[in-house]
Amino acid sequence: MSSSDKEDIRTDPGAWLHFAGVAGSGMSGLAQFHALAGGPTTGSDRAFDHGERQDIRSSLGDLGIGILPQDGSFLDAAEPGGHCAGRTCAAVVVSTAVENRVPDIAAAREHGIPILHRSELLARYVATHRTIAVSGTSGKSTVTAMVFTILRACGKDPGLLTGGPVAELVNDGRIGNAWASGTKGPDIPESYLVIEADESDGSLVRYHPWSGVILNLGLDHKTPEEVMVMFQTFKDNVCGPLVVGADANLASLTDDAEVFGIGEGDRPGTWARDVSLRPDGSDFMVEGVTFNLPVPGLYNVANAAAAIAACRSCGISLAQMVPALAGFAGVSRRFERVGEAAGVEVIDDFAHNPDKIAAALAAAHVRLSEAGGRILAVFQPHGFGPTRFLREALVQSFAANLDTDDVLWLPEIFFAGGTVTRDISSADLVDDIHGHGRDARFLAARDKLPAAVAAEARPGDLVLVMGARDPSLTDFCRTILVELEN
Secondary structure (H helix, E strand, C coil): CCHHHHHHHHCCCCCEEEEECCCCHHHHHHHHHHHHCCCCEEEECHHHHCCCCHHHHHHHHHCCCEECCCCCCHHHHHCCCCCCCCCCEEEEEECCCCCCCCHHHHHHHHCCCCEEEHHHHHHHHHHCCEEEEEECCCCHHHHHHHHHHHHHHCCCCCEEECCCCEHHHHCCCCCCCEECCCCCCCCCCCCEEEEECCCCCCHHHHCCCCEEEECCCCCCCCCHHHHHHHHHHHHHHCCCCEEEECCHHHHHHCCCCEEEEECCCCCCEEEEEEEEEECCEEEEEECCEEEEECCCCHHHHHHHHHHHHHHHCCCCCHHHHHHHHHCCCCECCCCEEEEEECCEEEEEECCCCHHHHHHHHHHHHHHCCCCCCCEEEEEECECHHHHHHHHHHHHHHHHHHCCCCCEEEECCCECCCCCCCCCCCHHHHHHHHHCCCCEEEECCCHHHHHHHHHHHCCCCCEEEEEECCCCCHHHHHHHHHHHHHC
16 A cells, blocks of 8 residues: 555544554554544454453443454454444554554455554644644653643643543543544644654654654663654654753754753753742742642653743743643652552552653652651563663662662563563562662562562551553552551
């Protein structure tokens, strides 16, 4: 199929699209967006076939998305009485995580149905909206949510496609990672869309947004040198305003950009000054306007400065943004309070790279500044390759940001499947962290950890669970609460 034919598919909001692997965060968002815009939508996922992630399955079904077995039979939905009766499937949408041997892909190839990577479909949405694309190695989901919250509160009626569920949408009964504009068609340029542009799979270079945000550059999935090449291409693709963080690693990208950061700054830009951190949030000023932010951590002040800079380009005044950010409800698994039992608070966080871990631990220390307790941290590394790549930096991050009386547990590395070399263990990281004088403990079986954490905890402590990719971590936090109650 030619690129022009694929473009016809992507620009037809009435086309039937089938999403293989629809339970994934990026895929579920795209499926919701297509369905909310009125497009016929079906999806499959092996997690659903195994009886897992039923909450997501139910939420997708509530939007009219047909959930089908992932066995190659999705074309039966075109039969009389099927979910897309009388229609022809225009394309099967897949992510990098969906392997070629998945039956739906084989069926699509057998019947000549185009296969689109999720980034190709997202590129279509980016091109047909006034899109603000947020990139960076840390903070993308939170800044995307903040920009969406501000635009929504100021009557811009934006769309949203992101990785981390936005709490204000979750509180309305949604999955929370997607929203479609209710008042403007998908092909009207004035219709705002806020997206998270991912560098981990290189897909951000495919987007040509109206406005771009580059937050920071640290060590995550790829080397900083590799990511910088992508950021330069992303910058060149931005059609209008560009916002770049005051990160020394991003200095070469700041020409003709709106710079943001914390402090006085050495050039005009959006600078958060007079910062005051609280256990539950912060106060700061931008050009004499006072902001109150209800999510903790100095890193969230930087995130808010980025969102403010991006929204100024949309013609929104600082005064208009104040109440919007004051009502910001956060993002799922971003320093999210799960509960408290026996005087011990439990926090769930997505932190998985060295910078995010450092930020989460710093926020936890501020949270404990009044109680005087310890951090009882649990970190679950994900993937043998990423753990091997980040090993030294992860060890240094924990060594620098844990106090000597804090405790850190690591279960074995979370493995989602595939063929990899398993030549590293969480036990290796524990040994390295021990060498820096920190209390790190290896307990391979994660189901043994809640009891171990509860046995160690005392009133005033804070349990901080960190890790990515594993959707069961929030339930794991709840299990720790149950152990604390007992």
